[in-house]
Amino acid sequence: MPVVRNIAAFVQQLHAGDERLLMRALARHDDVQVASVLEILTPGEQDRVLQLLPIERRAEVLGSMRSEIAAGIVGRLAPEEAADLLEELDADDAVDILGLFGPAQLRQILARVDAEEAEDIEELLAYGDSTAGGLMSLDVFRVRKDTTVAEAIRMVQEAEDLPQTSFYLYVVDELGRLIGITTLRKLVTSKPDMPIHAIMDADIVHVTADTDQEKVAEIASRYDLVAIPVVDQQLRMLGVVTIDDIVDVIREEATEDILKMAGAGQELVDTRSFWSSFRARMPWLFTAAVGGLLVAVSLQGFEDALRAVPALALFMPVVAGMGGNVGTQSSTIVVRGIAVGYIEGSRIGRLLVREIALGASLGMIYGTMISVAAPFLGATADNPLGLGLVITFGMAGCMIIAAAVGTSVPLVLHRFNVDPAIATGPFVTTSVDILGLLFYFWLATITMDVTV
């Protein structure tokens, strides 16, 4: 259902300019579907579609889009128009969009938003982007602890704009401190004259406004929560982080981890400029370049061996590459294991042994395979047996080294509180290249010197 059946046709109609057809197409799809189409259009196309949407749908569609893209659209509107649209959104969604603007543009828009909403937005903007405060919604249903069940039900009945995802009623004391939680279901199954504190659940999982979003997601998923209340240091109720925002956090964090492991920055923003991508990738490549230089320098002693048996050079890429692959496999398992909490003290030894055993056995198998296959493919040497042995054992050695390094580097980095996702990659490749190839050439000199 959520897929608009024929995006190509839609874009074609857009360019043909048949407004009636377009409006009919828009009416047939829900806000989320329209939002997902908008996301893949060009800025000009996005603006045209937005103009064609009935005013009352625009905010909903905007709220269903990825915030970077929504920010692009809002940024192209006149400040009055932008303010009108953002007023229709929940403050936390408006903040996701406004947080991406520069201070000047932000001020221009905020000045035109109505005072109460502007205050909410400014309050939320003050919290760190990736904290519970930055994620939370201020629309929560608070009830004082001495409210009766009947009164609370009346409050629910009379409340106007309860957020759709608010499933809990939060019970606070006279100082506004969160002391319990209850549900509408509990209310309708309790006696009307009971005070609410008698039916609340006082066992509450909560976070503070400065809790990191990754931690919030971890807690929510551990406790199967649909919403987590956010409090300040005095336990006063500030707002609530809802599960839809938590789901977004989990997706973002996964993307971040994947990109970090490849040294490709932390954010997947395809509208990101050339320069920000450039800057994101430079440090990792710098490390790799320095590492590569070290490899070249440390292999210098083997120039004579290379002159005697240039075929050794031909197999350098496969020896180093297979090592690199095994190293990456081991380190990926460890890095991800650390991220999701699989890897703990007691298991490290067993893990290391297993990885090394895997490296050794896979290395012997593929080393042998390559040595045996090479002559058939025309890769000959004066001493094919010697070369074969060097390749087989060189590869096995390199893969053992790779498994050991790939498993231990992230563990060591983690121990010293360095994010293993970010630093493991170039470290592992470089040390595998250096140690593995040194071993390979050393093996060549001791094996082949004798017979060449």
Add this chain to the structure above:
Amino acid sequence: MPVVRNIAAFVQQLHAGDERLLMRALARHDDVQVASVLEILTPGEQDRVLQLLPIERRAEVLGSMRSEIAAGIVGRLAPEEAADLLEELDADDAVDILGLFGPAQLRQILARVDAEEAEDIEELLAYGDSTAGGLMSLDVFRVRKDTTVAEAIRMVQEAEDLPQTSFYLYVVDELGRLIGITTLRKLVTSKPDMPIHAIMDADIVHVTADTDQEKVAEIASRYDLVAIPVVDQQLRMLGVVTIDDIVDVIREEATEDILKMAGAGQELVDTRSFWSSFRARMPWLFTAAVGGLLVAVSLQGFEDALRAVPALALFMPVVAGMGGNVGTQSSTIVVRGIAVGYIEGSRIGRLLVREIALGASLGMIYGTMISVAAPFLGATADNPLGLGLVITFGMAGCMIIAAAVGTSVPLVLHRFNVDPAIATGPFVTTSVDILGLLFYFWLATITMDVTV
């Protein structure tokens, strides 16, 4: 809060065998906390802690654990005990655990579970593990469409074991087909004698039992849903997938994607045996080995160049390695972009241009850096200028090739419905090695032949 403050102390108490202290520690922590401690203990320790827990907490703790670990614990119990515990769980949680058992053990346990629960479990087990059917809970609140509001409220009041996370009432017609959805809040704000179909929302997002779990997660996160109803082909209501299970799916899928990109299998199960890891990694390494062999074969023509300038070999790892890094960065961005839906037709051209420009500029910078630094580190050649030029332009060329290949391979695989996460890696490395190094050596022969 969710962290047990002193796991080491807890384990120590466990080994000291002071049961009173241990039971007090267990009483101080909630089910989720105890579950997270259990997950990092050895099997023997897990069994002891479970024995110390009051019977009524055991099922809750088990239900809060990762299902593979819970399955380990349940598997060590006598079938009667296992059945007693599983009966206390929701059928969908029980299924997550039971799905990991072999048919014999499964039958033994199921025979001892009470008939109704066993039927539910068998129904769920019949669905695919990674489909909406396999994820869903059967505990849903169904109301017939002609029920009045007052009757529905009474049903909610009298319902005994409504699942905690059920926030919706599902409205069905006389054939059991899902026709609408409503909330308790809507009930308490409506007139008691209204029929429920008059207050329901008929605009329902739903999935069928065979919808892939990744799709279910995508829909839930797009629509900000807390629960998605699951129907059969005739639109009859079967159950509901709740957000807590969706969160687990999103985490699993992220892990799977990360591991696949490194060719390290799909599941992060650290209790997985040596052999299953071995099998998971073999195919990727086989591809890499064949690729490496092709590299060796295709570089054979350059043995004479190597004999003349063995220093060329020393810089092979850094040239190929930098290319591999850029290729991985490009392909990671594209693979992840495809997974989260960032990358669509209209943007591919721009993306390719940007990636190639990045490869070219970063290649020139680091190529120059290495050429300039190499002589200072003692890497000399008869013709240092020639070697420098070959390294600089060879690296730039290799990185351009890498960026182009890294960007296009996943796009092409995706177009042909091959999962890009799984196949991109070895493809990119091998082609970068072959094409990049061929270019490097070709550059060397035309540049240095003249002057050597």
